[in-house]
Amino acid sequence: MKRWWLNPDYANGEAERLFGTLDATFATKGEQVAKSPVSRVLRVTADGKRYYVKRYLGNGKNAVRRWFGLRGLVAPQRVVKEWKNLLLFRKWGIPTATLVGYGLERKYGSFVRGALITEEIPNTTDLERLATASDPCLRDRRWMAQVLRQVANITRTLHAAGFAHNDLKWRNLLVDGGGSPTVYLIDCPSGGMWWGVFLKYRIIKDLACLDKVAKYQLSRSQRLRFYLDYTGQRRSRPFVVFVL
Template sequence: MRFWWVNRQHPASEVAELFGDIDRVFSLDGELITSDSLCRVLRVSAGGRRYYVKRYSGTGKNLQRRWLGLRRWLGSPRVRAEWRNLQAFRDWGIPTATLVAYGLERRFGGFTRGAVVTDEIPATCDLAQLARANDSRLRDRCWVAHVARQIADMARTLHDHGFAHNDLKWRNLLIDGGSLPTAYLIDCPSGAFYRGAVLQYRIAKDLACLDKPARRLLSRTQRLRFYLDYAGHARVTDDDRKRISKIVNFFDR
């Protein structure tokens, strides 16, 4: 059984030819960006545009996460979660990459392979790259405040919907080159909906992932301002203090 979708509204004429079915996508050559036992990411250029092709051909990185081989039949494939999560981001008004094509293939009911193709967001760089390069923009308080407010809004929107990203790290946040830049949220194959105490734990993890590199690069005042923007509060409440303690100590436990 195969399921495959192509964005027929996409303006580029080469989309149907390049990404028209799963066999074509898995036969593509391009610049290798990342590769592991679960998936390979290629950057493909055509018609003056660049596309990211994420190809999944496994069900987990180790035996435990594959549920002793049962995940192929019982679990929801990560590739499906990835395209659904990107669709949700767009529905919620979160800037993200445009879906070009996606789908998967099953045999005898078990997942065998799948792929997600997205447009490149031009003239962007992820926050982790800026941090490694010690980019001067991270020392510009106005620039940092503008970007941080957008990321706080993104995180609050996710969490208000009962959704946790589960990999909300700086590498998954793209920033364009504008004087008032736009932030984009990408790559979310492990995000999911939760409830109750599990959701609160996942929220703390998301915020801790954002705060971990911020400790080295931003001031305490900037980090607190981010949290207040996220919480929608003018001042820190007693509940805020408890949550902040969980966030800053999350990776120490």
Template structure:
């Protein structure tokens, strides 16, 4: 059975034809961006607009890593989780890529393949690229403050819903150009809901992922300001200090 949906705003023109069905999407040719054993991302331009197409298959991962085949039957698929998480972000008012088309094919209840299509976020670059090339914007305190406040607000909103990103790295945070940058969240196939006591650990992991690059690219004052914005307090509490120690120690010995 194939379940495929197209955003009505993209149901006409070249995009409407290219993304009309799951078969059509898997037949598309474009520039390959990334590839792994279970998925690939290509990009192509239609009617002057750039689209990113992510296609998932069962892949060649070891059987044990796929729960001896049970994950294809019972487990939530990365493709499904990714488009559902994008929909959640939109519902929560968090800026993210526009979902153009999405769906999957199952046979006998088992996942076979899936795909999602998003529209390009124009004039954006991920924060990891800025850090890698030592972009002067990261030395502009006003610019950093604008971006940091947005990252804190988005992270706080996710965590307030009991949701964690699980891959909240700088490469998954895009910003636009200009003096007033706009932040966008992307790539969240591993995000999900957790309950305590597991939620607390996962929140620490999200915050530690953000700090993994921040500790090299930003000052201690900027990192502290981010955390205070995140918790919406002017000063650290004893609980905050305990959490910060866990954040700082999270990746110790693993880098």
């Protein structure tokens, strides 16, 4: 059984020829930009635009991670979670990549392969790449304040909905150029809804992921300002000292 959806905005063009079906998507050639044991990401140019094609094949080579064959039958597939999460981001008003197409194939009820295609967000770079290159933008406090405020709002929106990204790293945050930057959240195959103590743990993990790079790139005041924006506070609360 094959399921496939193509964004109507990309019909009647070269994109439809390349991504109109699951078979066509897997036959499309392009520049490989990333790979893992279960997926490959290609960059493809069509109709004067660039697209990222993420193709999942099987459930990995590790028998334990595959649950000895049961994962393909009962576990939610990463490709499904990824396209559903991108749709959730759109619903919540979080800037993200446009979905062009997505779908999967099952055989005897078990996952065989799947794919999703997103259009490239032009003139963007991920924050981790900027940090690695010591980009001057990171030293521009006004520019960085706009970026951090948006990252705080995105993170707060996710967590307020009971959602944890589970890989909220600087590399998954794109920012475009210009004096008024926009931050985009991408690449979320492991995010999901949580509750209670499980949600609290995942929230801490998300914030810790962000701070892995932030603690080397930002000042203490910038990190505090981010946390205040995330919690919705205008200023830090003073500590009250009791003398016994």
